[in-house]
Amino acid sequence: MTDLQTLSSPNRLLTAEAFLRLSEVPPEVEWFANLTNKATRRAYENAIRDFMHFTGIQQADEFRVVTRAHVIAWRDDLGNRMLNGTTIRHRLSALSSLFDYLCEKNAVTHNPVKGVKRPKHDSTEGRTPALGDHQARKLLDAPDGDSLRTLRDKAILATLLYHALRREELCKLTVKDFKNERRGVPHLKVSGKGGKTRYVPLHPAAGGLIHDYLELAGHGSDETGALFRPVSNNMKSHGEKGITPDGVYKLVRAYSGKLGFEIGAHSLRATAATNALDHQADIAKVQEWLGHANIATTRIYDHRKTRPEDSPTFKVNY
Template sequence: MESYEGKTPALGDHQARQLLEAPDGTTIKGKRDRAILATLLYHALRRDELCRLKIKDFKQERRGVPHLKVSGKGGKTRYVPLHPAASGLIHEYLDAAEHGLEDTGFLFRSVSNNRIQGSQKAITPDAVYKIVRAYSEKLGFKIGAHSLRATAATNALDHQADIAKVQEWLGHANIATTRIYDHRKTLPEDSPTFKVTVDEELEALPTDMKARFVWISQLIETHGLYNVREPYIKHVEDVLWEIRMKSKDEISRALYVTVKPKRVIVVRVFVKKTQKTPRREIKLALKRAQEIEQ
């Protein structure tokens, strides 16, 4: 059987929020679908793991913290902390569906089975796939349920979660599978080649220019990127900005891009003879900036 691990795109934060808000929260189906989407997104479950969840699995507690009991691949069981947002949505669904007291019954069911007491028919993995597909397609990004697992895994690793803990959370037998979601070491701006180039350019600056660069960098760090203006920084064009250094005899610039809020990547450092930034330097900086975005 083919695995989807590593082949599925992760959602951005805005897309994930849109998806969670897409179902109609005034209907049983909408409440159920919101709970399903939140359970997938916040706990990185596989479709079949979600379908196997029973009411009692939702009521687990370990060391005073609510947990989900997940029956994973190969009959392995794991416990994952229950996210408060998902917990609230599941409670809303169970209150509306009226099967919350059936501990041995399945948590997520087809809408037609919600009010049949004692019904053991769970929602199917295919139905879960169609739920995610339908809501995402309406929002303009057509994805499958595994994208929510990929989103959860990537987001956890991007926020510096320990990869061994993420492996356990995902239920991976091999940590190599978990590493597929770890993009922290594959960012272009972090490549040794890129770092050596810019570091060498900084090192080539005159001593007083380097000191000025460090001072302005500290100014940005202390006061925030958007609170520092000319004569220290200035917009050049497109995504490109410049840190402006000047000594008694020379002028230099450090061209940079903002890849994330509060994160600046310097892409080109050089000394120039006039106030005007040469076009060739702008072109080179933009080329390096494009490499970062890829």
Template sequence: MNFTGIQNPEEFRVVTRAHIIAWRDDLLDRSLSSMSIRHRLSALSSLFEYLCEKNTVTHNPVKGVKRPAVESYEGKTPAIGDHQARELLDAPNDNSLKSKRDRAILATLLYHALRRDELCRLKVKDFKQERRGVPHLKVTGKGGKTRYIPLHPAANGLIHDYLDAAGHGHEENEALFRSVSNNRDKYSQQPITPDGIYKLVQRYSIKLGFRIGAHSLRATAATNALDHQADIAKVQEWLGHANIATTRIYDHRKTRPEDSPTFKVTY
């Protein structure tokens, strides 16, 4: 709206394909990544499709506008190795409330491939779900979509340890993972934030000699599951992806050096 000078919603009717192309070129000149520009064009196209459906505009001017090619459909988020994942799980190594919470958070991320926002939204009752006699996590993903993920036994035990120490396991409708300002603070009501999760993962990984964010744990979990013959369609559901093409971005198996044809060559 700023770019085209639109002041009110009715003026969307005057937007033409030329406006869209000029906006795309302006985004390119601002050195935005190809993926960011594609996302913005896609969002605008979705808006015009909605307006068409409501008979507010006559056509979608974004249709047919060439979108910049993405550099690669290979995920840029690095997946860590199995030994690094094990080291990360063991990194919070004392008996404090904070360490118990952090172990539970790292296990929940590494065993269930949750997004940061999804983990922060977990309530105590979401940890206590059961389906066909198997403990499950109830996860609220993008767009409010709910999925149920079987709870890994290792994560289950660590979450129980954390709740026993924190003392809020009976507060069904409150946040599962909460902020801890110091080792004695057992009564914080505030849920941990996505930024807090990011800093937590980064802090422990730096101590171990590598630097990653929380999203790397999602990529690691997906890669590990695929490495161990998990069906990619099941992994898609597990990750909460609408499109299997997105799941393939998380498949880092083809990037492993040991699988390169280089090491198949013998003379």
């Protein structure tokens, strides 16, 4: 889909030609251009491209002849490709979002995704595996040595495991975000989903490791630059560029794989949330800590109800 930014110059007012071209942009393209969150934009783009490939749609206005039968056929094809229920629901949600916008713009009379049955949730518990306490401690100790890469990796793993950050949130951290204080307590300033900012108290263990990393890396005074950087960037003039989400994913996979339990970066978020709840953290506070809009999402990490020792069985006393 065409990016609306290509239709105008950022340095001057719209020309008459550019104004007319913008007024003729199809609402399908306008909907996509209005997605500001990069992760949402990427996920929705993948979903819409998949639907277009399946149906043979090539032009934006062809969405206006889509029927519920097309959507059902696509849903069934996704299932035949062995995609899990969560992925199918997300793709249908993306397509439904597009048609809701088209309805709002009177480009179509109804949303053909409405009424299409979606796969049920497999359970109320998340699929992302959480580590046990002993595994988390092993992972924190996995980077061995005192090289720049080792100190950086120790700091990254600690930041994820002690603060339950998403990998995208970690990559957005600047040096200045690490230097916040609230009521005399060091905090991380975290830029979360939907442009929401939250302040998370800095765990002393993670704070010490970040200080060690910055001291060796030498960019502690570059407050607007990225906190965590590719090691090679610290030696170049453009060292302010941060590590990428893919880089964080590969880092976690590499260290956990060597320990025999290969996981993704999101498992560290699940581990932190589960650990906090297991140690009696208030679930409403955990919701705020994680940056969840809905507490139902936080409950996915609450495994206390499944612990045998908490069963009413052991409360029976004759």
